[in-house]
Amino acid sequence: MKQTNLDDVQIINIPKISDEEGRGNLSVIEKDCLDFDIKRVYYLYDVPSDAYRGGHAHKALYQFLIPLSGSFDVILKDGKSTKTVTLNKPDKGLLIVPGIWRELENFSAGSVCLVLASDVYKELDYIRDYNQFVLSKS
Template sequence: MKYTDLNSIDLLDIPKISDPRGNLSVIEKELLPYAIKRVYYLYDVPTDAFRGGHAHKEQSEFLIALSGSFNVVLDNGKETKTVTLNKPYKGLLIPTGIWRELSDFSSGAICLVLSSGEFLEEDYIRQYSDFKSFVGA
């Protein structure tokens, strides 16, 4: 697996159309480098709980805080980086081979995930030691 520099992973702007009636953000095919195959969202996550705790072998994911805020800890096997998601017009594109953990959910936080693949258990790396082997760390 090729090493992914965490500095290359940053928030992407989602186009926002402002209007006196409210804002509208649009995700179209040009924003993501893949076709969206699965959409899911996390909500009612207790403040002291965490989600994630895995990496993907093939899938990429785009995370958006539709409401509230939460932290995403990214790990490439050599270093970590924490990104706070708290704006519905910013998203975090997580490439394959990156361990992620989501934590510090605010009350009412909603995390939307747009995935490049359908659910496939074989694509998940759920043990950190297996992840380290996968990335050659």
């Protein structure tokens, strides 16, 4: 697993095109927006406000989280530090690099979290036990 820390996680602005006639906005994610090829796309929705998602880290996978609607918090841990990021703007996404523990919570009503991933689902890439995660970082 890559030796990453919370400084490697970043908010990325997604280009936003505003309509001059007031018909709304359009955001585009193209090749130069992310440093990885997108191999999997999925989204979370209808998550109860008291539920939590995530609770794992990845050994090699990069993920880009976008709040298409509503808001939610992403709790990030690198084994030493913890940081909470609130995502609530569809033109700002969170790039989570390998080796970072993530938990998603506090979903607002109607929230939708789009995830762009650097690879297809591979169970062997997951670390689902936090104590094992901390040991892998030392």
